[in-house]
Amino acid sequence: MYFGNYSGTLIKPFVINKCSLSQCNIDGLSSVYVFAVSPIKPIISVFVNNRELINGQDYSVSYSEDCYNIGTKTIVINGIGNYNGTANFSYSITAKNIADEDVVIEGLVDKNYALGSEILQDFIVKHLGSIVYASDSYSVEYSNNINAGVATITITGKGNYTGTKSFNFNILKLNTTAEVVCADDIIYEANRVNLEIFNSS
Secondary structure, eight states, rough: EEEEEEEOOOOOOOOOOOEESOEEEESSSSSSEEOOSSOOOOOOOETTEEOOBBBBEEEEEESOOOOSEEEEEEEEEEEEEEEOOOOEEEEEEOOTTTTSTTTEOOOOOEEEOOOOOOOOOOOEEEEEEEEEEEEEEEEEEEESSSSSSEEEEEEEOOOOOSSSEEEEEEOOOOOOOOOOOOOHHHHHHHHHHHHHHHOOO
């Protein structure tokens, strides 16, 4: 090859460095999520210089081991292919208010008055169709659950739940039917029996 006073070819290699993800931006991540009975792993989009990267080709994503319970969680983005470096982002899972409409109680029935004994219920609490267990999610308190009338159950959230919610059930009066016997009739019957015994002897 010949150009003016020069001839020949010069080949000079150069290096294309991988692009670091340390300054990447993401979309699709909220700072706070509410406990939802299942792991919360937000699906995100990753951008470098306004170019959207491809998951599995340009980067991989990993989440905190526990994305189920409340607390602060971390998303780690690792560069692959033409990208390197890592970027960390965080979000929080907060407690669910047990008073919300999607937390329901099932199994309540009316009960009969129990002669002064405390009346309890066998019930279950569900959140989004899943059973919520009292041992780690709520405590139970009864009120007005001895005498006939309206009794109340109050559940108070703990662990992944917060707030309180109350439910009512009825305690029914006993339906008693008593036969009234006159005292004179009792005395008469007793005398009649004694007379029959005396005559037979």
